[in-house]
Amino acid sequence: MRRAVITGRGVLSSLGCDWASFAGAIRAGESAAAAPFPGASPESPARCRLLSDADVLASLTARQHSEPLADLAVLAVGQALRDAGIAGDGGSLDDVGLVMSTAFGPSAALEEYLERLETSGPRASRPAQFVDTLISMPASRVGIAYRLRGSTAVLGGSNAVEVALDWVRAGRDHAIVAGAAEYLSPKCVRYYRELARASGSDRALLAQGAAFVVVEDAEHAEARGIRSHAELLGAGAASEPQRVSVPWGSYAEGAFTRSMRSALVDGGAAADDVGLIVRAAGDDASDRAEAPAIRAVFGERDASLRLVRPKRALGEALSASGPLALLAALATSEDEAPTIAVANAFELGGGASSIVLRLGSPK
Amino acid sequence: VTVDACITGVGVISPIGVGKAEFLGGLREGRCALGRLEGLEAADFRIGRGAEVADAAIRRGDFDLEESRALAIALLACREALDDAGLVGNLPADTTLALGSGAGEMRAVPGSLAPPEADLPLSHPDPLQPPNSVTTKLALALGLEGRQVTFVNACAAGAQAIAVAADLVRGGRAEVALAGGVEIMSRMVLSGFEALRAVSPTGVHPFDRDRDGVQLSEMAAFIVIESGERAKDRIAKPYARIAGSGASADAFHVVRPDEQGTGAVLAMKRALADAGLSPDDIDYINAHGTGTPQNDGVELAALTAVFGARLQSLPISSTKGMLGHALGASGAAEAVICALALRERFLPQTIGIREPIEGYEEFDFVPEYRSGVELRHVLSNAFAFGGNNVAIVLSAA
Numbered sequence: 016m017r018r019a020v021i022t023g024r025g026v027l028s029s030l031g032c033d034w035a036s037f038a039g040a041i042r043a044g045e046s047a048a049a050a051p052f053p054g055a056s057p058e059s060p061a062r063c064r065l066l067s068d069a070d071v072l073a074s075l076t077a078r079q080h081s082e083p084l085a086d087l088a089v090l091a092v093g094q095a096l097r098d099a100g101i102a103g104d105g106g107s108l109d110d111v112g113l114v115m116s117t118a119f120g121p122s123a124a125l126e127e128y129l130e131r132l133e134t135s136g137p138r139a140s141r142p143a144q145f146v147d148t149l150i151s152m153p154a155s156r157v158g159i160a161y162r163l164r165g166s167t168a169v170l171g172g173s174n175a176v177e178v179a180l181d182w183v184r185a186g187r188d189h190a191i192v193a194g195a196a197e198y199l200s201p202k203c204v205r206y207y208r209e210l211a212r213a214s215g216s217d218r219a220l221l222a223q224g225a226a227f228v229v230v231e232d233a234e235h236a237e238a239r240g241i242r243s244h245a246e247l248l249g250a251g252a253a254s255e256p257q258r259v260s261v262p263w264g265s266y267a268e269g270a271f272t273r274s275m276r277s278a279l280v281d282g283g284a285a286a287d288d289v290g291l292i293v294r295a296a297g298d299d300a301s302d303r304a305e306a307p308a309i310r311a312v313f314g315e316r317d318a319s320l321r322l323v324r325p326k327r328a329l330g331e332a333l334s335a336s337g338p339l340a341l342l343a344a345l346a347t348s349e350d351e352a353p354t355i356a357v358a359n360a361f362e363l364g365g366g367a368s369s370i371v372l373r374l375g376s377p378k
Numbered sequence: 379v380t381v382d383a384c385i386t387g388v389g390v391i392s393p394i395g396v397g398k399a400e401f402l403g404g405l406r407e408g409r410c411a412l413g414r415l416e417g418l419e420a421a422d423f424r425i426g427r428g429a430e431v432a433d434a435a436i437r438r439g440d441f442d443l444e445e446s447r448a449l450a451i452a453l454l455a456c457r458e459a460l461d462d463a464g465l466v467g468n469l470p471a472d473t474t475l476a477l478g479s480g481a482g483e484m485r486a487v488p489g490s491l492a493p494p495e496a497d498l499p500l501s502h503p504d505p506l507q508p509p510n511s512v513t514t515k516l517a518l519a520l521g522l523e524g525r526q527v528t529f530v531n532a533c534a535a536g537a538q539a540i541a542v543a544a545d546l547v548r549g550g551r552a553e554v555a556l557a558g559g560v561e562i563m564s565r566m567v568l569s570g571f572e573a574l575r576a577v578s579p580t581g582v583h584p585f586d587r588d589r590d591g592v593q594l595s596e597m598a599a600f601i602v603i604e605s606g607e608r609a610k611d612r613i614a615k616p617y618a619r620i621a622g623s624g625a626s627a628d629a630f631h632v633v634r635p636d637e638q639g640t641g642a643v644l645a646m647k648r649a650l651a652d653a654g655l656s657p658d659d660i661d662y663i664n665a666h667g668t669g670t671p672q673n674d675g676v677e678l679a680a681l682t683a684v685f686g687a688r689l690q691s692l693p694i695s696s697t698k699g700m701l702g703h704a705l706g707a708s709g710a711a712e713a714v715i716c717a718l719a720l721r722e723r724f725l726p727q728t729i730g731i732r733e734p735i736e737g738y739e740e741f742d743f744v745p746e747y748r749s750g751v752e753l754r755h756v757l758s759n760a761f762a763f764g765g766n767n768v769a770i771v772l773s774a775a
Binding site for chain 1: 422423424472480481482487488490491492493495498500501503504505506508509510511513514515517518522523524525526527528529530531532535538542545546549551565566568569570571572573574575624625626627628629630631632633640641644648652762763764765766767
């Protein structure tokens, strides 16, 4: 089995739309500013951390602009590829793949299409508008933008980095850009606000963004003379299926325990080797499931582990939360002594996943 | 670690037959399920044709078919696959569940996103139903607590769910996986295909000179994948092995396929390399074969690039003339067809073909059902809108 390292990082988040500002904010313990939901009264207690369209659009040229989710993904993947020193000359990249995840997909385009279908009927449908509604279309646009023709997958959930890691370890591709993007339509935002209200006020504040890493074959990265930011050791996943109306990640203690354990086994790491845990929990309900799972896996060491909870600062970015947790691990440990970290994620409906990585550039 | 990934059970809910036995019967007869849509309200569509699963065959009391149609047919297919594998009641809780679906519960979603802000059904417990909520609800219904993974890459999603699940088994990271795809007929998706002028008014005519488009359908198809060791201890003979798979992107255009078929060639070559086989080892190709003017020519060019002169003597068929195109479920259904063909020793036919595409007159598009065919290795293609390609190699067990 081949070894895999992270050589590129790209991020657009409520804590910054480039690596330096994101990493700086994570290290400084900053929290993204929370604002009322769009359309809600300023006095409403419900808050969210949505990226402003202006943040995103400012980074795009007119030619790049297509549909907001694709825009986010294209920008973040571009950052990751540049960080990894890949591409830029416009030629096709047959040995660079893409694994992208998105739970809700291009919801703004979907919403617009459905409104028109409802009011004007099927014969009034516009082909270009329909194409933009396909959940996998943002990934296609990323592939087209950078001519990525390696192994490609589009997921609706949280396992993008796991699939990429498996493919690189199996020698399928030299490098794979893996991550997720979420951009919610006005009505999706409205539903989340209602879900948060109905299931308790402490549900994590809704966020949107994109986070990607370049997962590269270690020998390939070495041969290119590229510095790696971390080594990906293993991945694991488990679930405790539940209704989406409960805060996501709650009642999933068993799933967190099994996903961390299987990731450690897969990564050949002992619980005692781990120094840092990036937690998935973003609210008290999910805390109550993840904290005992960490105690179950790490026992007495629980108290001495360094814990990071980026979702408290970033908000709930749905499927992008997993890759954001991974990037938070990289940011936290930059320029520090090497350590082994576990980054957890969960998805709506009770899925949990864990990535084990060795942080710090191998000396 | 590399272990065999064996198919030990199959389940399929299709317009030509509900359940494996009826489905096999439909394949033998060359049954065509395409026609005017009746279950879906389609009177205001330009064409309004396709293939549906009859409500009567799937209404078992568990679900509201307007709200949970994808879940209802996926669950039936999963239960049949588990029963077929002899795993009902003794399925390991950590079984991996891999689902491919382009649109999930797309019949229910317009009710959540189309109404004006003031009329939104805000008290609905699960208003948005993204595809991974189908995976979760399946896991809940089946009592599964293993890895859940959902693929959403349109017409390649079901094939990719099977390919990735097989990888997990082959790599020793899962012992048992339940993998497949589901797609239901919806006004939203049908209207989009009609707007793209991709729907044929006459049926599906794969590889035909005058092919004029696809017709959509709905389907659920699942397989049980087990490690060879585990399968050997439990059952006499698996259907087949999943020997390898390959994925790629065209990185070319959002709708048009790359005219050279470069992405498709990459996926097929990767699948063969992953299986440790050469093109000469393949005995049958289950093509994507949508019957659209764009796909079929490009697919044949790509197949020619991979198989060279041998392609002319290699049986190639598309089952979409019978089944229609069930998008995210198609690749999974076609993997089921390949597994059945390997075990039952037959070649499924291409119905709807009249005159082959110019330049391919002498090719073997399997116009009739063929039995008694000994197959060693077969290749199945699934190509998605936007240029995402998956190829799977299945081998005799």
